[in-house]
Amino acid sequence: MSSNIASADGRLGILLPGLGAVATTLIAGVHAVNKGISKPIGSTSQMGTIRIGKRTENKTPLIKDFIPLADISKIAFGGWDIFEDNVYQSAVHAGVLDRYLLEQLKPELEAIKPMKAVFDKKYVTKLEGTYYKTGATKMDLADQLREDIRNFKTENNCDRLAMVWCGSTEIYIEESAVHQTIESLEEGLRNNDENIPSSMIYAYAAIMEGVPYANGAPNLSADIPALIALAKRNGVPICGKDFKTGQTLMKTILAPGLKTRSLGIAGWFSTNILGNRDGEVLDDPASFKTKEMSKLSVLDSILEPEKNPDLYKDLYHKVRINYYPPHGDNKEGWDNLDIFGWLGYKMQIKVDFLCRDSILAAPLVLDLAIFLDLASRANMSGIQEWLSFFFKAPQTPTKNMQPLHDIFKQEMKLKNTLRHLQGEDLITHLGLDYEEEATQNA
Numbered sequence: 001m002s003s004n005i006a007s008a009d010g011r012l013g014i015l016l017p018g019l020g021a022v023a024t025t026l027i028a029g030v031h032a033v034n035k036g037i038s039k040p041i042g043s044t045s046q047m048g049t050i051r052i053g054k055r056t057e058n059k060t061p062l063i064k065d066f067i068p069l070a071d072i073s074k075i076a077f078g079g080w081d082i083f084e085d086n087v088y089q090s091a092v093h094a095g096v097l098d099r100y101l102l103e104q105l106k107p108e109l110e111a112i113k114p115m116k117a118v119f120d121k122k123y124v125t126k127l128e129g130t131y132y133k134t135g136a137t138k139m140d141l142a143d144q145l146r147e148d149i150r151n152f153k154t155e156n157n158c159d160r161l162a163m164v165w166c167g168s169t170e171i172y173i174e175e176s177a178v179h180q181t182i183e184s185l186e187e188g189l190r191n192n193d194e195n196i197p198s199s200m201i202y203a204y205a206a207i208m209e210g211v212p213y214a215n216g217a218p219n220l221s222a223d224i225p226a227l228i229a230l231a232k233r234n235g236v237p238i239c240g241k242d243f244k245t246g247q248t249l250m251k252t253i254l255a256p257g258l259k260t261r262s263l264g265i266a267g268w269f270s271t272n273i274l275g276n277r278d279g280e281v282l283d284d285p286a287s288f289k290t291k292e293m294s295k296l297s298v299l300d301s302i303l304e305p306e307k308n309p310d311l312y313k314d315l316y317h318k319v320r321i322n323y324y325p326p327h328g329d330n331k332e333g334w335d336n337l338d339i340f341g342w343l344g345y346k347m348q349i350k351v352d353f354l355c356r357d358s359i360l361a362a363p364l365v366l367d368l369a370i371f372l373d374l375a376s377r378a379n380m381s382g383i384q385e386w387l388s389f390f391f392k393a394p395q396t397p398t399k400n401m402q403p404l405h406d407i408f409k410q411e412m413k414l415k416n417t418l419r420h421l422q423g424e425d426l427i428t429h430l431g432l433d434y435e436e437e438a439t440q441n442a
């Protein structure tokens with residue numbers, strides 16, 4: 001099977017719409033790793049291992065040594081933003097990484113200047129952009145993005161590209177008629193249909209240029225039938241939505257554990273306080289609605305109340321996000337779980353996660369770009385469900401399918417996909433063959 005995967009040699013360009021906290025933390029981080037200053041902690045593609053064969057064989061290489069992945073010392077970064085700040089200035093503004101580290105990377109970071117964004121305040125009401133493209137129609141804007149993509153590839157000597165949306169969360173938009181087919185979407189782009197927000201224009205441009213696309217925010221972007229069909233037609237892998245970090249990461253670690261023990265949950269109250277620009281955007285009820293929908297869906301799919309009514313039917317799930325400037329990027333996620341055990345006796349779990357949002361998200365952007373590039377070289381197209389591992393609201397191959405949220409199932413799916421691509425046996429943890437072996441050897 002591995003012979004079907006095209007070589008990972010050469011240079012991968014990672015294009016990021018939105019050069020804010022997450023994107024600049026990623027870019028600075030990759031430069032720091034390449035300079036030997038830090039390690040890529042939290043990145044599955046760089047630090048994750050994969051067991052091959054039986055447990056008794058003791059073969060657990062690093063994922064990057066098992067399957068050909070783009071080399072992070074050969075990555076070129078580019079992006080768009082509505083502010084003209086270069087990546088160094090934007091990273092200083094974001095305040096995630098300390099100045100001492102940023103000073104050591106200053107020349108590399110200053111060299112990355114944003115391209116003019118495609119932006120409309122209608123979709124992110126809290127932002128006042130100054131640096132964006134103009135065009136008579138949304139199709140004109142898409143054409144300008146496509147030109148940016150081609151120019152970036154040539155100017156940076158890239159062999160391949162991947163795009164990950166790191167822009168602000170847009171207002172909640174429901175799927176509608178214009179999103180249904182490639183033709184209706186293209187018609188909508190020419191007619192400036194209001195149901196086509198900026199992130200969809202980037203996704204369209206990427207897919208038209210054959211560039212794999214991931215969406216790190218909860219807004220629809222490429223999660224519409226038209227773009228899914230376009231990705232299939234053009235042989236482009238896509239995935240989304242909304243990076244799984246912080247509180248939802250914790251939720252999808254804890255909930256499967258409680259369910260495995262058949263413990264009931266009566267209530268789960270989650271509140272976040274954060275003070276970065278993302279928090280400010282989410283202070284707007286329309287942008288929060290997009291995030292809320294993404295965060296709320298997680299528990300139902302893990303706990304399956306319809307199949308476990310005694311345990312989860314009455315679960316009260318509440319999610320809040322509060323903009324609180326003094327905390328900056330250092331988000332605090334509080335969870336209160338009211339659970340019950342044997343004979344219905346009540347217990348409580350409290351989680352106070354003092355996390356750093358962008359520190360958790362940056363490695364996911366790297367992994368998504370690297371795995372999407374792998375998918376592209378392996379001729380995989382359309383929705384990449386095996387990358388659900390990285391998302392709060394994973395896209396599924398068909399509409400009537402519940403997404404997988406359980407992080408352990410997601411991990412198994414990701415690793416089995418890698419094993420499958422390399423022609424290795426899948427691991428089911430059944431383990432019966434060990435007993436057979438023991439009997440034979442007895």
Ligand SMILES: NC(=O)c1ccc[n+]([C@@H]2O[C@H](COP(=O)([O-])OP(=O)(O)OC[C@H]3O[C@@H](n4cnc5c(N)ncnc54)[C@H](O)[C@@H]3O)[C@@H](O)[C@H]2O)c1
Binds near residue numbers: 242
């Ligand atoms: N950090 C996390 O843990 C996490 C988790 C899940 C999702 N996300 C999502 O990732 C995205 C980025 O988060 P962040 O903390 O870096 O936010 P941020 O506000 O620091 O950065 C977003 C950047 O996007 C820019 N932008 C907005 N609209 C744009 C457009 N149309 N084109 C180009 N640039 C545009 C903004 O100017 C800003 O610089 C947000 O949507 C956030 O909700 C983050």
